[in-house]
Amino acid sequence: MGKWLALAILTMLALALWQGWLRPPPAWNPWSPLDLREPANALTRWKLARLRHQPQLCAAALATSTLKYHAQADTPGPCPLSDVVRVSGGEQALSSSFIASCPMAVAFALFSQNAVQPAAQRVFGQAVARIDHLGSFACRNIYGRVDARRSLHASANAIDIAGFRMADGRQISVLHDWGQDTPAGRFLREVRDGACDSFGTVLGPDYNAAHRNHLHMDTAGWALCR
Ligand SMILES: [Zn+2]
Numbered sequence: 751m752g753k754w755l756a757l758a759i760l761t762m763l764a765l766a767l768w769q770g771w772l773r774p775p776p777a778w779n780p781w782s783p784l785d786l787r788e789p790a791n792a793l794t795r796w797k798l799a800r801l802r803h804q805p806q807l808c809a810a811a812l813a814t815s816t817l818k819y820h821a822q823a824d825t826p827g828p829c830p831l832s833d834v835v836r837v838s839g840g841e842q843a844l845s846s847s848f849i850a851s852c853p854m855a856v857a858f859a860l861f862s863q864n865a866v867q868p869a870a871q872r873v874f875g876q877a878v879a880r881i882d883h884l885g886s887f888a889c890r891n892i893y894g895r896v897d898a899r900r901s902l903h904a905s906a907n908a909i910d911i912a913g914f915r916m917a918d919g920r921q922i923s924v925l926h927d928w929g930q931d932t933p934a935g936r937f938l939r940e941v942r943d944g945a946c947d948s949f950g951t952v953l954g955p956d957y958n959a960a961h962r963n964h965l966h967m968d969t970a971g972w973a974l975c976r
Pocket of ligand 1 (some may be wrong): 870903909910966967
C-alpha cells in the first residue's frame with residue numbers, strides 16, 4: 751500500500767516537473783543540465799547518464815566546469831570522432847592534454863573536483879597539483895585483441911589514470927602505491943571509490959593484472975567498480 755502511494759506521489763511529481771507546474775532550483779530539476787558549480791546531489795548520477803546521449807545537455811554541463819578545453823574537429827577513419835574536445839587542464843595540471851568525448855570530459859571534471867581533491871585533503875591535508883594519465887583516445891579493441899569488441903578508448907570515452915603529484919611534490923603511482931597500507935595506498939583507494947560516482951566503469955589493479963599500473967575509467971555501464 752505504502753509502495754503504491756509513494757509511486758503515485760513520484761508520478762505526480764514527475765508530471766508536475768515535466769509540465770512546468772513546479773519550478774525547483776535547477777540543481778533539483780531533473781530536466782535541467784548538470785551544473786558542476788553546484789554540489790553533487792541525488793540527481794547528479796541521473797543527469798550524468800542523461801547527458802551521455804544528449805549533446806546539448808552535455809555541452810551545457812561542460813561549460814560550467816573549471817576544465818580548460820577546446821573543441822576538436824570531427825575526424826573520420828576506423829574510429830571516427832565527433833563532438834570531442836581536447837582537455838588541457840583544470841583544477842589540477844595534467845601530465846599531458848587528452849582528447850575526450852563530451853560525457854567523458856564532464857565525468858573527468860566531476861571526478862577531479864569531487865573525488866581527487868577531497869581525498870587529497872582528507873589523507874594528506876593538501877591539494878593534488880597534477881594528474882598523470884596514460885592516455886584517453888586509442889583506436890583499438892579491448893586489451894588490443896583482434897577478436898574483442900571496440901574499447902571505450904576508441905571513442906574517447908575512457909581514460910587511464912596512472913598517478914598523482916601532490917602540491918608538495920610527492921609522487922603517488924598506482925603501480926607502486928596500490929594496495930599498500932600507507933597514506934598513498936589509502937588515497938588511491940579513496941580516489942578509486944570516489945571515481946565510481948562520476949564514471950560508469952572504474953577498473954584498477956584489483957580487477958586484473960592488465961590494470962596493475964592504472965585506473966581505467968569510462969562512461970559506459972552503471973557503477974561497475976573493481
Ligand atoms: Zn583504459
